[in-house]
Amino acid sequence: MSGITLYSFSLSGNGHKIRHFLSILGLQYELKLLDPHTQEHKSKEFVALNPLGQVPVLVDGDAVICDSNAILVYLAQKYDADNTWYPEDVLLRAEIQKFLSMSAGEVLNGPNLYRGIKVIGKPGDLEQTYDKTINFFVYLDKHLSDRDYLLGAKPSIADIALYTYPKLAVKAGVNVSDFPHIAKWFARIESGLSYVDAPEK
Ligand SMILES: N[C@@H](CCC(=O)N[C@@H](CS)C(=O)NCC(=O)O)C(=O)O
Incomplete structure (x- = not known):
């Protein structure tokens, strides 16, 4: 698998944090919006990605990262070569x-x-x-x-x-x-x- 996919809800603030940071990093990604009203985030397929049944989830190749803070730290460490957004100090x-x-x-x-x-x-x-x-x-x-x-x-x-x-x-x-x-x-x-x-x- 390759490429970045972000799972979110259209109104998710936690999802917004990730869309914002992906944009800052200039990364292309596919956005998959789930419908909370039909409980898509509790479906068997989605719970296989995040057993908590919560968005956002980021899939990057074979890596699956759940939790907005974990995703921010991951993206910064993987894609911000200068460590501007997550300084090493x-x-x-x-x-x-x-x-x-x-x-x-x-x-x-x-x-x-x-x-x-x-x-x-x-x-x-x-x-x-x-x-x-x-x-x-x-x-x-x-x-x-x-x-x-x-x-x-x-x-x-x-x-x-x-x-x-x-x-x-x-x-x-x-x-x-x-x-x-x-x-x-x-x-x-x-x-x-x-x-x-x-x-x-
Ligand atoms: N600690 C998680 C919290 C994620 C979270 O609460 N997501 C909400 C949407 S913003 C959700 O999926 N709610 C549905 C549910 O918990 O069933 C994060 O920062 O990403």
Whole structure:
């Protein structure tokens, strides 16, 4: 087998992170959109790729990689020869890992769930996830107050991993004008030539 295939849903924020990074790396790929309403992601064929029955999944030749953060790390190590997006420095990698963990923790339980409840109809407590989103935005805005990107002057896979769900939470109704440093960070990322639009909803 050869070539890259990405399995996702059209509205998947985690899938968006990978489409965004594939675009930045200039990699051609086939996008296979699954239909969550018909539970295509729980089909026998798909569960053979990811036993958790979740997107995104990236297939690259014989390699199958599940989980958006794992895919970002894989793509950076395999295709970014200069290590621009995943610098080799041990402290920078630790810092990147901190943000990747946040994307699967604070961001998952805050901005991701807020948008999921409000826009996609997921079950959950909207007020509680709104509060968690604001707590995270307060942290992020302060962190970005004296740097352009999460690590400093240059973007990394940490920015790719953390951008999507806060942006989708803003599209879902969180007022970003209360967070000027986040707003500028969004604009910086979106002005990149390889930017790929986050899902509309
Ligand atoms: N840790 C995974 C989470 C993946 C995830 O939650 N994917 C969602 C779509 S964004 C999904 O497939 N949901 C369907 C399900 O869990 O059944 C990642 O970062 O990729």
